[in-house]
Amino acid sequence: MRVLREWDKRQIEVKIKGRRMIRRVLEEMGINPEEYVIIKNKRIVGEWEEVKDSDELVIIPVVSGG
Amino acid sequence: MVKCSCGKRAIIYVKVKGKYMCEDCFLRYFERTALNTIRRHKLIDKRDKIAVGVSGGKDSLALLYFLNEHFDNEIFGIFINEGIKGYREITSKDLRKYCKRFGVECYEFSFKEEIGMTLDEMVKRGRLKPCSYCGVFRRYLLNKKARGLGATKLAMAHNLDDEAQTILMNLFTNDVKRFMRLGYMTGIKTHPKFVPRIKPFRLLYEKEVLVYGLLKGIRVTYIQCPYAEQAYRVRIAHVLWKLERKYPLLKYNVVKVFDPKLRELKERAKDEELRECKICGEVTNRDICKACEFKRELKIPIS
Ligand SMILES: [Zn+2]
Ligand SMILES: [Zn+2]
Numbered sequence: 001m002r003v004l005r006e007w008d009k010r011q012i013e014v015k016i017k018g019r020r021m022i023r024r025v026l027e028e029m030g031i032n033p034e035e036y037v038i039i040k041n042k043r044i045v046g047e048w049e050e051v052k053d054s055d056e057l058v059i060i061p062v063v064s065g066g
Numbered sequence: 067m068v069k070c071s072c073g074k075r076a077i078i079y080v081k082v083k084g085k086y087m088c089e090d091c092f093l094r095y096f097e098r099t100a101l102n103t104i105r106r107h108k109l110i111d112k113r114d115k116i117a118v119g120v121s122g123g124k125d126s127l128a129l130l131y132f133l134n135e136h137f138d139n140e141i142f143g144i145f146i147n148e149g150i151k152g153y154r155e156i157t158s159k160d161l162r163k164y165c166k167r168f169g170v171e172c173y174e175f176s177f178k179e180e181i182g183m184t185l186d187e188m189v190k191r192g193r194l195k196p197c198s199y200c201g202v203f204r205r206y207l208l209n210k211k212a213r214g215l216g217a218t219k220l221a222m223a224h225n226l227d228d229e230a231q232t233i234l235m236n237l238f239t240n241d242v243k244r245f246m247r248l249g250y251m252t253g254i255k256t257h258p259k260f261v262p263r264i265k266p267f268r269l270l271y272e273k274e275v276l277v278y279g280l281l282k283g284i285r286v287t288y289i290q291c292p293y294a295e296q297a298y299r300v301r302i303a304h305v306l307w308k309l310e311r312k313y314p315l316l317k318y319n320v321v322k323v324f325d326p327k328l329r330e331l332k333e334r335a336k337d338e339e340l341r342e343c344k345i346c347g348e349v350t351n352r353d354i355c356k357a358c359e360f361k362r363e364l365k366i367p368i369s
Contacts, residue, residue: 006288007288007290032307032308032311034273034307034310034311035307037273037276037277037280039280043077044077044078044089044277044280044281045077046068046076046077046078046079046086048068049068060276060280060288061288062227062272062273062276063227063272063290063303064123064124064286064288064289064290
């Protein structure tokens with residue numbers, strides 16, 4: 001699954017077997033889902049939704065600017 | 067699939083309501099919350115001319131959009147360019163794009179022209195942290211320019227997260243005076259030169275503001291102020307994010323539990339007199355305002 005990090009525009013490949021909850025995937029990446037809005041296949045989704053390997057995620061940090 | 071009470075797919079969990087919500091129900095909840103805040107605390111009057119403090123960030127753009135959508139008052143943006151290389155060029159581009167899209171006028175002022183020095187130059191020359199200079203001069207210019215443009219209210223996009231951070235920062239540093247900047251509206255203790263500041267998004271989580279903006283087509287370039295890491299506020303924010311994860315509604319509770327105390331503190335401060343700075347004539351609670359004091363420290367000629 002392709003994950004785009006909005007803050008540095010980096011794309012990361014994450015291997016997903018079957019279906020997994022987004023919350024778990026992010027936590028394994030060391031990311032606190034609380035601090036991000038998740039876009040799955042161009043739609044905003046909750047961290048409780050599931051992903052499969054062919055999905056595309058964008059993670060947007062809530063905090064920006066200053 | 068987690069569903070909203072209306073049956074559609076939920077996209078967000080709204081903690082304050084304890085509910086999963088779909089796009090439509092979330093938008094309704096968001097706008098209703100902001101409108102209720104405005105109504106309950108009488109933030110906007112029909113005759114008000116509203117200046118919105120904008121930065122090109124998602125929060126202030128969401129506020130500008132929201133106010134422009136819901137109110138017939140005259141509304142415009144004020145953008146203060148502090149002069150932070152590699153940062154403000156980008157956010158100001160986003161700002162111009164969205165102001166044009168919303169059809170809202172936006173006025174731009176810079177530290178360089180108004181104060182005499184960019185923030186980058188101040189940081190090189192002065193002893194204080196960037197956020198100290200930035201905060202003081204930005205507040206100074208926002209008030210001065212809002213008034214100059216005829217605004218009767220200055221709307222700021224402070225959200226629940228900002229407010230909780232500020233409360234804790236002031237608490238940890240025992241800085242009671244700064245508590246006056248908290249609340250739905252500051253500057254009730256009126257001075258003709260002070261434009262009251264209003265915060266319609268005070269009860270909305272920053273995450274909710276971001277989702278609202280995204281649903282309304284506001285997606286700005288992600289960029290962090292290069293000085294943010296030096297900021298006390300940012301450190302407090304990190305701690306709060308971790309705590310909120312463990313204890314949902316923690317930030318909301320920090321803001322809510324403090325509201326009665328805030329009223330008490332503000333009541334007590336009412337006697338404290340606002341006056342005009344002996345040098346520049348701007349409103350302050352001291353003889354010489356903080357901006358003039360900083361200018362002196364930075365050896366900027368006072369005109
Ligand atoms: Zn719904
Ligand atoms: Zn002054």
